[in-house]
Amino acid sequence: MHNFPVVGHLRYWLESIGPEMRQYFVANNREELPFNRIERSWIYASAKKENNYEGFGSDQDLYAHQHIFVKNRMMAFAVPIDHPNTADPSFIPCAKVMGAYNKRKKPYRPASIINVSAMSFGSLSAAAVEAMNKGVAKAGAYHNTGEGGLSPYHKQGGDIIFHFGTGYFGVRTEDGNFSMERLKKLVADNTAIKAIEIKLSQGAKPGKGGVLPGAKITKELAEIRGVPVGKDVLSPATHKAFSNVSELLELIEDIAIETGLPVGIKGAIGKLDQWEILADQMLKTGKGPDFITVDGGEGGTGAAPPSFADHVSLPWVYGFSSLYK
Known part of the structure; x- marks a missing residue:
């Protein structure tokens, strides 16, 4: 900077526009992660109800390692006249009914196999949460609430999966333990809640807790999460409500009995001994x-150490196949 007081400043300007330069001029159509240019263009066109088709074949490397193929039939499937897709081609319900096997009081069959996964209010804005819930309706x-609790913005007509983690936000006692009574009241007061999900870990940072700084805890956020205003809140790495597989199963059964709802778990896959x-x-x-719910190691979060995001837990394809076997 001393030798080149004018030109030297260009370095910092070029660094600031580097991501855009690489995105538009350097990276090829299929190169970027987690979403490349082709995928983004398809999403933009679909969202605007514009033409999302492509011509002149695919520029995808069809011989690349792990390229995914869908095996087609020799003859196309003819949809019967009385089939639901005759009236609504987009209707693709879940094949299984959550809670039916275990005879829960209120089993739930999602009407779509594509849903909104766990993302919390607080990490997302009120407008984003409200828009997503209106969309799923x-x-x-x-719409999975994420571990930040059930907010007013989740109540726009869409079905809800209520999700909680080690912080038990929205269903916690004053000292941070899990409260069955608060969960029962939450479910009774909100009929849109169709199932409960217990977070064991997440793909972006499995085994890592977190701290929500007090500066971010507004009065609204404190009421939703059941925490003090303006004070740091810890999400531990481990649960207080259970410490082993047997205790986890007991908690699942207790919640299912008390609420009548299906109860599931979410986790990132690494070592398989406890899953076995x-x-x-x-x-x-x-x-x-x-x-x-299987969370892949490529899953995103608001803040994760790079060492965890890059190296801890299996990517979804490997994790799901290992657990399924």
């Missing part, structure tokens, strides 16, 4: 989660 999908214990105990006791 139109699409017949469900879970499978064995489910087989022996006849108890277990009504659904399992």
Whole structure:
């Protein structure tokens, strides 16, 4: 800067516009992560109800390692006249009914196989949460609250999966423990809640807790999460409500009995020993989660150490296939 007082400043300007330069002029159509230019263009066109088709074949490397193919039939499937897709081609419901196998009082079959996964109010704005819930109401999908609690912005007509993690936000006691009574009241007061999901870990930072700075905890956020205004709130790495697989199964059964709803778990997949214990105990006791959400190691979050985001837990394809086997 001393030797080149004018030109030297260009370095910082070029660094500031570097991402845009690479995005528009350097990276090819399929190169960027997590979403490349082709994928973004399809999303933009679809959202605007514009033409999202492409011509002259695919520029995808069809011989690339792990390229995914969908195997077609020799003859196209003819939709029967009385089939639901005759009236609504976009109707693709979940094949399984959550809670039916375990005979829950209020089993739930999602009307869509494409839904909104766990993202919290507080990490997302009120406008974003409200827009997504209105969207799932139109699409017949469900909206997972994330671990930040159920906000007024989730109550726009869409089905809800209420999700809680180690902080038990929205269903916690004053000292930060899980409260069954508060969960029962929450479910009784909000009929849109169709299932409960317990977060064991998340793909972006499994085994890592978090701290919500007091400066971010407004009066509204404090009321929704059940925490003090303006004070740092810790989400521990581990649960207080259970410490092993047997206790987890007992909590699942207790919640299902008290609320009548299907209860599932969410986790990132790494070592399989505890998952194998879970499978064995489910087989022996006849108890277990009504659904399992597999979170891939490529999953995003508001803040994660790069070492966790890049190296901890299996990507979704490997994690799902390992757990399924």
